[in-house]
Amino acid sequence: MNYQNRQWFYVKRPEGRVGDEHYALRESELDDNLSSNEVLIRARIVSVDPYIRIQQHERNTYDVPHPLGIVQRAGVVGEVVASASPLFKQGDWVSAYSGWQLYAKCHHSELTKLNPDAAPVSTALGVLGMPGRTAWFGLMEAGKPRPGDTLVVSGAAGAVGSLVAQFGKRAGCRVIGIAGGPDKCAFLTDTLKLDGAVDYRAHPTLEGLQSALQAATGGVDVYFDNVGGMVTDAVIPLIKRRARIVICGAIAQYDGGLDTPDLAPRFLQHMLFQRATIQGILARDFVHRMDEMLQTVAPWVKNGEIVYQETYVDGFDALPQALNSLFEGKNLGKLLVRV
Amino acid sequence: MNYQNRQWFYVKRPEGRVGDEHYALRESELDDNLSSNEVLIRARIVSVDPYIRIQQHERNTYDVPHPLGIVQRAGVVGEVVASASPLFKQGDWVSAYSGWQLYAKCHHSELTKLNPDAAPVSTALGVLGMPGRTAWFGLMEAGKPRPGDTLVVSGAAGAVGSLVAQFGKRAGCRVIGIAGGPDKCAFLTDTLKLDGAVDYRAHPTLEGLQSALQAATGGVDVYFDNVGGMVTDAVIPLIKRRARIVICGAIAQYDGGLDTPDLAPRFLQHMLFQRATIQGILARDFVHRMDEMLQTVAPWVKNGEIVYQETYVDGFDALPQALNSLFEGKNLGKLLVRV
Numbered sequence: 001m002n003y004q005n006r007q008w009f010y011v012k013r014p015e016g017r018v019g020d021e022h023y024a025l026r027e028s029e030l031d032d033n034l035s036s037n038e039v040l041i042r043a044r045i046v047s048v049d050p051y052i053r054i055q056q057h058e059r060n061t062y063d064v065p066h067p068l069g070i071v072q073r074a075g076v077v078g079e080v081v082a083s084a085s086p087l088f089k090q091g092d093w094v095s096a097y098s099g100w101q102l103y104a105k106c107h108h109s110e111l112t113k114l115n116p117d118a119a120p121v122s123t124a125l126g127v128l129g130m131p132g133r134t135a136w137f138g139l140m141e142a143g144k145p146r147p148g149d150t151l152v153v154s155g156a157a158g159a160v161g162s163l164v165a166q167f168g169k170r171a172g173c174r175v176i177g178i179a180g181g182p183d184k185c186a187f188l189t190d191t192l193k194l195d196g197a198v199d200y201r202a203h204p205t206l207e208g209l210q211s212a213l214q215a216a217t218g219g220v221d222v223y224f225d226n227v228g229g230m231v232t233d234a235v236i237p238l239i240k241r242r243a244r245i246v247i248c249g250a251i252a253q254y255d256g257g258l259d260t261p262d263l264a265p266r267f268l269q270h271m272l273f274q275r276a277t278i279q280g281i282l283a284r285d286f287v288h289r290m291d292e293m294l295q296t297v298a299p300w301v302k303n304g305e306i307v308y309q310e311t312y313v314d315g316f317d318a319l320p321q322a323l324n325s326l327f328e329g330k331n332l333g334k335l336l337v338r339v
Numbered sequence: 340m341n342y343q344n345r346q347w348f349y350v351k352r353p354e355g356r357v358g359d360e361h362y363a364l365r366e367s368e369l370d371d372n373l374s375s376n377e378v379l380i381r382a383r384i385v386s387v388d389p390y391i392r393i394q395q396h397e398r399n400t401y402d403v404p405h406p407l408g409i410v411q412r413a414g415v416v417g418e419v420v421a422s423a424s425p426l427f428k429q430g431d432w433v434s435a436y437s438g439w440q441l442y443a444k445c446h447h448s449e450l451t452k453l454n455p456d457a458a459p460v461s462t463a464l465g466v467l468g469m470p471g472r473t474a475w476f477g478l479m480e481a482g483k484p485r486p487g488d489t490l491v492v493s494g495a496a497g498a499v500g501s502l503v504a505q506f507g508k509r510a511g512c513r514v515i516g517i518a519g520g521p522d523k524c525a526f527l528t529d530t531l532k533l534d535g536a537v538d539y540r541a542h543p544t545l546e547g548l549q550s551a552l553q554a555a556t557g558g559v560d561v562y563f564d565n566v567g568g569m570v571t572d573a574v575i576p577l578i579k580r581r582a583r584i585v586i587c588g589a590i591a592q593y594d595g596g597l598d599t600p601d602l603a604p605r606f607l608q609h610m611l612f613q614r615a616t617i618q619g620i621l622a623r624d625f626v627h628r629m630d631e632m633l634q635t636v637a638p639w640v641k642n643g644e645i646v647y648q649e650t651y652v653d654g655f656d657a658l659p660q661a662l663n664s665l666f667e668g669k670n671l672g673k674l675l676v677r678v
Contacts, residue, residue, distance in 0.1 A: 250611060253605065261604040265603075277617065280615050282614055
């Protein structure tokens with residue numbers, strides 16, 4: 001049997017924002033001839049994540065750049081359509097890294113079987129997947145939260161930030177979230193029950209934002225940074241003795257700023273005076289400890305103790321625009337595309 | 340018996356460079372009436388250190404600001420003139436934190452007895468004192484040098500940097516020093532036997548300096564930073580995977596730049612991509628481990644295995660100007676004032 005495949009090929013490096021013009025949508029037939037241990041999957045939910053935009057840069061960042069002319073790589077949740085593996089059967093739910101295409105043949109070692117009764121399968125792309133791992137190990141390993149610490153999270157209404165904030169509350173921290181706009185800030189205080197929220201859009205100058213953050217925090221023990229840019233410039237002078245700064249993302253700089261870094265006040269003297277630490281962390285460094293994270297976090301998810309907001313976009317065609325929308329700061333929680 | 344004392348009082352906060360106008364030289368008589376366990380010392384060598392300039396700022400840095408109207412605090416090596424302590428007798432050499440004055444009465448708990456046969460007493464203000472402790476623990480604890488690592492040291496001809504560079508060589512690192520001018524660079528390669536030296540004064544632009552550093556290092560595993568400013572801007576983009584950046588000083592910014600920070604390219608994305616760490620360290624955090632450092636380093640000093648360059652200025656009157664000269668980058672190694 002043949003399947004009508006659709007694939008987004010990454011064909012042009014963006015300079016600023018990413019859009020349809022950097023991709024080519026191609027249709028083709030895919031047969032179901034499988035080698036031993038191969039599995040044919042049909043994607044159902046495709047993940048768009050900020051790191052994708054980093055990998056599109058021409059220069060080396062944490063990886064060689066995403067090659068041009070291949071299907072855009074991405075995390076996917078899908079169903080098994082056909083299997084030549086003893087480990088998977090038709091109808092199984094799996095997560096894979098098969099990218100922006102409807103159908104893919106994968107070696108069974110690339111697949112993780114999902115249990116839809118344990119948690120919604122979409123969580124494999126969010127709270128129980130890469131973003132959850134980033135939040136958990138970034139906070140616990142680099143942030144080292146202690147009860148009573150003041151934890152500040154930028155991008156706090158996002159996929160990673162909203163989890164960091166909740167993990168921080170569970171660790172006994174006083175948590176202040178930074179997000180853009182009153183709706184997100186209401187989400188932080190009303191839904192996530194954080195101790196405070198600062199709307200960076202309400203404070204367009206560095207001085208104003210810093211004053212608001214000083215008033216809301218009284219000083220910062222742990223700063224978990226997803227955004228970089230002016231928000232981070234405003235937080236760093238507020239660090240307290242032996243503060244830990246976790247650099248998880250710099251979304252403010254992803255569309256252009258990575259290649260032509262903008263200027264900001266030098267701040268290393270604050271690191272010196274406070275004997276503070278900055279650490280860059282990536283989810284991939286903790287892949288081998290995924291079980292450890294799931295053991296702790298999965299029961300919380302099952303018991304409904306963790307809020308994991310998902311924002312859905314419908315349609316395979318919408319993938320490039322969905323990726324771009326991450327940089328407009330419009331979405332709450334994890335952005336997913338139903339395909 | 341009375342002693343003719345001379346004291347430099349700190350009376351005015353400098354805006355930029357520090358000089359005589361920020362001090363008042365006062366003469367007075369000091370009697371030799373001592374309370375129980377008190378010791379009268381005559382300073383012989385007075386230390387001038389970059390941290391003194393930090394403490395002169397009006398705002399809190401790592402300490403409350405140095406108060407106005409008191410004798411300038413500083414490390415001192417002196418001789419015991421009279422003693423009411425069972426622990427010290429006339430003629431003993433001691434180190435103290437008695438500041439810029441010829442005579443001082445100290446409680447014996449503030450004094451450390453020095454053995455002139457074990458090492459020159461001046462080393463208590465340098466390699467076997469605060470600068471040595473800074474270099475040793477900063478490199479070992481925060482820098483975590485491994486054999487084969489490329490270690491880059493800024494301010495490498497200075498009191499701390501020249502020790503860091505040598506400790507790094509002993510730890511098996513390839514060490515590249517950054518210093519200002521051909522004489523200092525020759526000192527780094529010829530006397531300290533470093534693997535390379537980069538003269539930052541020969542590269543007045545960020546791009547030029549970065550190219551020179553890239554060529555000399557091929558990438559940086561450990562960066563021990565004493566200077567901050569453009570030198571650091573040039574090094575950070577060259578960090579390798581899991582690099583460690585030790586912020587020990589920011590001398591480029593001490594005269595003015597701490598209060599009105601200048602602008603530099605944002606660099607936190609490099610920390611992210613390389614999963615690197617920045618840590619601020621201060622000598623005071625390792626006071627309780629001084630014995631541990633001396634146990635390792637003192638034998639090296641005794642055996643002549645460590646080069647500790649000293650630059651002497653003569654005369655008590657010269658103290659403010661000697662402090663200022665630290666920021667002109669003219670001195671090799673530890674700057675000391677004979678009084």
